[in-house]
Amino acid sequence: MTEPTPQDLQPGRRRRQGPIVLRGQEMEQPMADRALLEKKDRMGWNHWDPWRVLRIQSEFVDGFDALYGLPPAVSIFGSARTKPDNPMYQKGVELSRRLVEKGFAIITGGGPGIMEAGNKGAMEADGCSVGLGIELPHEQGLNDYITLGINFRYFFVRKTMFVKYSQGFITMPGGFGTLDELFEALTLIQTGKVTHFPMVMFGTEYWTPLIEWVRGTVLGGGYVSEGDLDLVTVTDDIDEAVEAMGEPGQFDTV
Incomplete structure (x- = not known):
């Protein structure tokens, strides 16, 4: 080391x-994720990996216990690098505020940028503002607008909490982490692992080139079906994004 x-x-x-x-x-x-995935000590797997199961189990128990009584929620994803003076940050605050006024709790990854905007709007509207943090090489920390925060070691445990306790996702511009969350949720919907899960890609200038690539290359190559493209709503309109989430409790969570 x-x-x-x-x-x-x-x-x-x-x-x-x-x-x-x-x-x-x-x-x-x-990091715990890295230690779990590395295979340097192949002879020691029977000593180490089975014991890690207990740590993983404890994270699931902590997450389920903390979020069990959560009201119907919407998760907001987006870049940690978005600054407060960015118009997309301000739209994240407004989106979150409007969703809370409709009766939703807000869940984010708990960090800065768009995540902070989502939590800020929720807190300012006196709503439930949840942050699901993750262990990273450099401390990111939970933002100051969270009313319920949990830190996780393992990405896959954290992802389970997002899907299990959210009624829908709003994905704002972001990087690899945002794209990962977007496509994982789409895969769960496409394969029927969740029955109905509204998905909004907010920011047409950012998302339209991706949708065009999916339509032209992925659909064009026969790798998805035409109906799969109907799984998402691409918009710049806050009213449309809020409307797409339905009413609190309308759609069953996992």
């Missing part, structure tokens, strides 16, 4: 592993 850098040893530098906070040399410990 590499030695911690002077920046890592600064008093404010830290990294979370679930409920655990690491600082200084303790930050050398690998």
